[in-house]
Amino acid sequence: MTAGTIVLLRHARTAYNAGLRLQGQIDIPLDEVGRWQAEQGATALAASHKGSLVVASDLQRARDTAVAYARHVGLEVVTDAGLRERSFGIWEGLTDTEIAERWPEEHAVWRSGGEPPAEGVEPKDVVARRMEEAVLRHAEALSAGETLVVVSHGSAITQAVIRLLGLDPATWRGLHGLHNVHWSHLRASGPGATPEWRLVAHNVGAGYPLDTWQSGPEARQ
Template identity: 90%
Template sequence: MTAGTIVLLRHARTAYNAGLRLQGQIDIPLDEVGRWQAEQGATALAASHKASSVVASDLERARDTAAAYARQVGLEVVTDPALRERSFGIWEGMTDAEIAERWPDEHAVWRSGGEPPVAGVESKDAVARRMEESVLRHAEALGAGDTLVVVSHGSAITQAITRMLGLDPATWRGLHGMHNVHWSHLRASPPGVVPGWRLVAHNVGAGYPLDTWQSGPEARQ
């Protein structure tokens, strides 16, 4: 058995997101805009998908985003460290410009879609494998009429979807990165159909213009 629907939701904004700093597995809380995004996104997601189970990365920004949605649907959040963001090792906490200045060759490899040989940087394939294993393990506890909502992180979600669609996370770059508190919706394929999951929607949000969404509620005044 498996859930018929999986929704993968990216966490809300943090100060590192606002400052364009690479977060990776640093445990950063939501900022004020992020807390607003989490509530608005939770309402929008609950109107479209009522989860049977909500699981989240154990990092605070994902847990708190998941909690906002879980309150809407009357569930508790289950945390799983396997749903953490991709590790970026010694690059974590830095801006793109800082990385490019200190590691110009490795930065060029990264930005071209390659795997930079930098201490602690997790490969896309490794991220995809641990994410897929975790998502499917939680999905297998549910039935065909159920929905699993997974709250995780931008790069981790992209790699997971790519692998679940039967594509190579190391080389295929056909998905646009996800905005904060936006989600992707996958449906289980019929038995025997490859790949086992189909992408129904990607990078769906609460319906605000992107500049308003990124700036927060004061942008509407």
């Protein structure tokens, strides 16, 4: 038994997103634009997918984004630490420029798609395995006619989707990351099919132009 549909939703904007700082597992709240995004995205997602279960990373930016959606469908949010963002260790809180200046060789490896040997950086395949385990554990509590909505983080969702599609997260880089409060939609394949999940849609959001979405409601005035 498993859910027929899985929706993986990235959290709304934070001050670190706005400042282009690497968040990792730092527990930072949504900013003003992020709270607006969460409400707008929740309305759009609820119009497309009525979740049977809403599960979120226990980091507050994901949890608060999940609550905005869960209110629309009359559910409570279940939190799961297994859905946290990829840990970036000593790089967390820094900008790309700051990382490149202090760790130029490791930064070059990272930007080329490799695994940087920096303290505390979680390998992509490790992230993918823990995300897959958490997602499928919750999906198995549902039936084929039900939908699991998972609210997590950009890198973590990317690795999870790649693994659910039967690809190697350590080497395959063909999937663009999600914008804030955008989602991926996966459907269970038929019995015995490989891979077990199919990607139906990716990086779907509330329909705003990207510059407006990133700037917030003031950009519409």
